[in-house]
Amino acid sequence: MASIGKSRVSVVKIAGAAAQLLWPASCGTCGALIENHVDDLCEKCWQDLRACCGADYCRRCGLTASRFAIYDGACTQCRDKQFNFDSIARAGIYTGVLSKAVLAFKHGRDEVAPILKTLAKAALASAGFENPPDQFVPVPLYWFRRVQRGFNQAHILARAICPQLNLIKCDLARTRNTPRQALLDAKDRFTNVRDAFAIRRGHSFKGKTICLVDDVKTTGSTLNECASLLKTAGAVNVYAVVIAVADPNFRDMRS
Numbered sequence: 001m002a003s004i005g006k007s008r009v010s011v012v013k014i015a016g017a018a019a020q021l022l023w024p025a026s027c028g029t030c031g032a033l034i035e036n037h038v039d040d041l042c043e044k045c046w047q048d049l050r051a052c053c054g055a056d057y058c059r060r061c062g063l064t065a066s067r068f069a070i071y072d073g074a075c076t077q078c079r080d081k082q083f084n085f086d087s088i089a090r091a092g093i094y095t096g097v098l099s100k101a102v103l104a105f106k107h108g109r110d111e112v113a114p115i116l117k118t119l120a121k122a123a124l125a126s127a128g129f130e131n132p133p134d135q136f137v138p139v140p141l142y143w144f145r146r147v148q149r150g151f152n153q154a155h156i157l158a159r160a161i162c163p164q165l166n167l168i169k170c171d172l173a174r175t176r177n178t179p180r181q182a183l184l185d186a187k188d189r190f191t192n193v194r195d196a197f198a199i200r201r202g203h204s205f206k207g208k209t210i211c212l213v214d215d216v217k218t219t220g221s222t223l224n225e226c227a228s229l230l231k232t233a234g235a236v237n238v239y240a241v242v243i244a245v246a247d248p249n250f251r252d253m254r255s
Ligand SMILES: [Zn+2]
Pocket: 027, 028, 029, 030, 031, 032, 041, 042, 043, 044, 045
């Protein structure tokens, strides 16, 4: 048995080396060649990713904040802001490698998907939501954009954090094609998504604790609009899980 095990390991090693020779693996975000065929990112990008995801954050707005800077559930950056969702969990800040990976994912680059799925699961696991979500609702794309892209990245992330498919609800729909929030100034984002969503006819979220899922939170206008609708449809709590939260001081969210 031991010799069979050894020979199988050798075959895998040889196959891996041959694959590396024929199809050299490249980093999912910077394109640098990487030595190990099973790695998704180069060492430098792993380090950058750890920096993007390392800081503690405010559970109300998702922006980076030390736990000592949070008073009465809010940080100094969100104290005067209104949110319709009750709490947010994030993996990191939308900058550097993390923003590149999210954009690559949106453009259908499958090699970064495992990393982002793992980050989404980690964000949910450490969220500390007061109640466990009953259902997960991906933030929808307008149908035309969904067909154009071929997938909704929020739905893929929802499936990663909730393996029970019957708990993923797609009864929140986007009713018009809105320009990407990241392309707008903060003051236009609120009007851009106002009345841009609707609950499908006959569906109720009565008594449910809902977890919205999206790739990025910019100002929170989209999550606010979705949470407001879900609460109108009876949801008792609405939380959100995102991969990254855009810091208003960073401008690289526009690419
Ligand atoms: Zn890299």
